[in-house]
Amino acid sequence: MEPIEWRDGKVRFLDQTQLPAREITTETDDPLVIVEAIRTLAIRGAPLIGIAAAYAVALAAVPPVAAGKPPGTAADRVRGAMELLAGTRPTAVNLFSALGRMKETLDRCAGPAEIAPRLLETARAIHAEDAAMCAAIGRFGAGLLPADATVITHCNAGALATGGIGTALGVITTASSLGKIRRVYVGETRPLFQGARLTAWELSGSGIDVTVMTDSSAPYLMIKERVDAVIIGADRIAANGDVANKIGSYALARAAADHGIPFYVAAPTTTIDPSLPEGGAIPIEVRAAEELTFSGTGRIVPGGASVWTPAFDVTPHEYVTAIVTENGVNRPPYSFHAEDGGRPGGGGK
Amino acid sequence: MEPIEWRDGKVRFLDQTQLPAREITTETDDPLVIVEAIRTLAIRGAPLIGIAAAYAVALAAVPPVAAGKPPGTAADRVRGAMELLAGTRPTAVNLFSALGRMKETLDRCAGPAEIAPRLLETARAIHAEDAAMCAAIGRFGAGLLPADATVITHCNAGALATGGIGTALGVITTASSLGKIRRVYVGETRPLFQGARLTAWELSGSGIDVTVMTDSSAPYLMIKERVDAVIIGADRIAANGDVANKIGSYALARAAADHGIPFYVAAPTTTIDPSLPEGGAIPIEVRAAEELTFSGTGRIVPGGASVWTPAFDVTPHEYVTAIVTENGVNRPPYSFHAEDGGRPGGGGK
Numbered sequence: 001m002e003p004i005e006w007r008d009g010k011v012r013f014l015d016q017t018q019l020p021a022r023e024i025t026t027e028t029d030d031p032l033v034i035v036e037a038i039r040t041l042a043i044r045g046a047p048l049i050g051i052a053a054a055y056a057v058a059l060a061a062v063p064p065v066a067a068g069k070p071p072g073t074a075a076d077r078v079r080g081a082m083e084l085l086a087g088t089r090p091t092a093v094n095l096f097s098a099l100g101r102m103k104e105t106l107d108r109c110a111g112p113a114e115i116a117p118r119l120l121e122t123a124r125a126i127h128a129e130d131a132a133m134c135a136a137i138g139r140f141g142a143g144l145l146p147a148d149a150t151v152i153t154h155c156n157a158g159a160l161a162t163g164g165i166g167t168a169l170g171v172i173t174t175a176s177s178l179g180k181i182r183r184v185y186v187g188e189t190r191p192l193f194q195g196a197r198l199t200a201w202e203l204s205g206s207g208i209d210v211t212v213m214t215d216s217s218a219p220y221l222m223i224k225e226r227v228d229a230v231i232i233g234a235d236r237i238a239a240n241g242d243v244a245n246k247i248g249s250y251a252l253a254r255a256a257a258d259h260g261i262p263f264y265v266a267a268p269t270t271t272i273d274p275s276l277p278e279g280g281a282i283p284i285e286v287r288a289a290e291e292l293t294f295s296g297t298g299r300i301v302p303g304g305a306s307v308w309t310p311a312f313d314v315t316p317h318e319y320v321t322a323i324v325t326e327n328g329v330n331r332p333p334y335s336f337h338a339e340d341g342g343r344p345g346g347g348g349k
Numbered sequence: 350m351e352p353i354e355w356r357d358g359k360v361r362f363l364d365q366t367q368l369p370a371r372e373i374t375t376e377t378d379d380p381l382v383i384v385e386a387i388r389t390l391a392i393r394g395a396p397l398i399g400i401a402a403a404y405a406v407a408l409a410a411v412p413p414v415a416a417g418k419p420p421g422t423a424a425d426r427v428r429g430a431m432e433l434l435a436g437t438r439p440t441a442v443n444l445f446s447a448l449g450r451m452k453e454t455l456d457r458c459a460g461p462a463e464i465a466p467r468l469l470e471t472a473r474a475i476h477a478e479d480a481a482m483c484a485a486i487g488r489f490g491a492g493l494l495p496a497d498a499t500v501i502t503h504c505n506a507g508a509l510a511t512g513g514i515g516t517a518l519g520v521i522t523t524a525s526s527l528g529k530i531r532r533v534y535v536g537e538t539r540p541l542f543q544g545a546r547l548t549a550w551e552l553s554g555s556g557i558d559v560t561v562m563t564d565s566s567a568p569y570l571m572i573k574e575r576v577d578a579v580i581i582g583a584d585r586i587a588a589n590g591d592v593a594n595k596i597g598s599y600a601l602a603r604a605a606a607d608h609g610i611p612f613y614v615a616a617p618t619t620t621i622d623p624s625l626p627e628g629g630a631i632p633i634e635v636r637a638a639e640e641l642t643f644s645g646t647g648r649i650v651p652g653g654a655s656v657w658t659p660a661f662d663v664t665p666h667e668y669v670t671a672i673v674t675e676n677g678v679n680r681p682p683y684s685f686h687a688e689d690g691g692r693p694g695g696g697g698k
Contacts, residue, residue, distance in 0.1 A: 204653030216597025248565025296645010304553030315567035
């Protein structure tokens with residue numbers, strides 16, 4: 001099942017908040033529905049957010065069939081949608097790079113009639129390129145894993161998070177197709193359980209042996225059992241290789257370092273933000289308190305207590321063994337530039 | 350509110366699974382109700398489990414008022430209850446040390462008439478001694494904390510877990526009464542949320558500034574903010590100072606070591622098991638898969654995935670800065686013996 005598709009002038013997407021209990025898809029020609037889906041994490045995962053935003057912009061270019069108010073020009077509608085989309089989630093840079101490309105396409109249009117088809121063309125290209133990048137990341141990353149590997153991952157950097165086979169999970173499924181994967185452990189990924197709900201669903205669906213644990217169990221697993229690698233995705237990577245990813249990633253990186261286990265980050269070059277020299281400058285989204293204070297229908301944090309709800313953390317580059325992009329395996333020292341992104345062999349210039 | 354009380358021949362206890370939403374107490378003269386309460390974590394926390402088990406044994410000595418079947422002798426009923434209680438939870442050694450004391454009392458009884466009053470006397474003593482040990486631990490531990498301290502704790506080692514003010518939380522509330530606590534961070538403590546539900550409830554009820562975070566956030570907090578200490582309780586401590594405590598404790602210990610933060614364990618000497626030379630011999634309870642696969646009413650782990658659900662982990666002694674018992678502050682090298690338990694200054698013989 002594709003997490004997002006363009007079909008006959010509409011966007012069809014899977015509501016990821018309902019997995020694994022229900023597979024519910026929504027079809028829409030309203031860009032605002034996509035905006036809301038990104039905000040609520042019905043659509044999530046850094047590369048997929050970029051793709052969805054691009055399609056939402058393409059939708060905005062088409063005049064609404066039954067507009068309650070004057071539809072304005074295509075360019076106006078597109079700019080309005082871009083502004084709303086840019087305000088959904090601050091950390092994943094893929095959102096902003098996708099919007100940047102859509103803006104460039106808009107600016108290059110010779111006349112209004114070109115806008116809708118050209119924007120759709122670019123959105124489709126962003127989608128297709130992401131699929132190709134995932135495939136390449138999978139091949140490069142699989143080469144890093146030993147035979148019979150036990151691997152830990154976190155959150156969901158899979159097909160559900162991208163336009164293709166996924167980044168971290170693309171590495172795992174590619175390695176699995178080569179017979180290299182013994183077992184995958186995934187932290188449930190509090191507070192929204194993307195590891196339990198999405199990664200376990202994807203991997204078990206691919207016939208890969210996957211075990212869910214509390215996020216706090218990973219270091220204990222590392223002393224109880226041989227773990228060959230930790231591999232995660234990324235929401236934004238600074239020029240020096242600092243990595244913003246789901247809260248708990250830094251904990252895993254330090255635990256891996258403590259136990260002598262390589263820690264790999266798999267991400268397309270669209271996730272690299274060469275404009276930021278280091279990770280301290282990456283904006284970290286803080287989610288609503290309710291994601292922590294309620295579980296199911298019950299209140300679990302009493303009213304008198306505060307909560308701290310960063311959606312992401314930043315892992316300093318010194319704890320990242322390698323960053324795998326579609327261009328190859330980058331090793332420290334990392335030095336990503338606008339023009340070369342995740343160049344093979346990376347860094348060291 | 351007391352988590353457990355002996356009242357007019359009955360045991361009255363708070364159902365901790367219902368906190369913080371509901372404060373429900375149960376009154377019973379049936380030892381089987383206590384057995385079930387321990388098994389379901391309505392009564393939890395290593396010292397409190399020991400106290401509850403002692404009271405359950407005392408209840409068993411009293412002939413049932415309306416027995417469906419012949420009640421047997423008091424000694425038989427007591428031995429039957431002890432066997433059931435010993436099978437409830439394997440990790441907390443306080444359970445077994447309390448049962449051991451009750452057994453000694455039983456063995457010393459001169460005749461059947463003595464059994465019920467003598468067993469109650471011992472159970473009350475175990476309860477009162479635990480309260481006194483908590484108070485002493487609080488005083489010794491508070492001395493370890495600097496002024497204006499920001500402290501991380503995990504799970505619940507508070508009044509709800511003991512017969513007194515708690516162990517780790519006893520240290521925190523004692524330090525707070527001396528004006529030394531700025532803020533407490535607590536991991537929510539997956540899967541059963543004891544940090545969110547119980548510790549946040551206790552500390553906010555005491556007017557202490559408490560912030561709940563995902564368990565995976567602690568290392569990131571350590572780079573974002575000054576953290577002065579991590580302090581936790583224990584379920585069993587081996588002779589060499591290895592500490593079994595709630596899953597996630599080892600993760601915190603390594604994170605504290607990585608960030609140069611002291612890691613303290615607060616526990617009465619009843620938690621020390623000098624018969625085990627090291628922590629590898631501590632039996633670690635594995636909880637039901639459902640504690641991880643369901644959240645609220647919804648399934649979050651798909652059927653095709655496995656789960657790993659250790660209730661505890663073991664922190665090797667080299668990551669424990671000090672162990673605070675009612676006898677004082679023990680520092681490495683730890684060497685606990687049957688006759689000296691948590692002797693002040695500890696170890697090194």
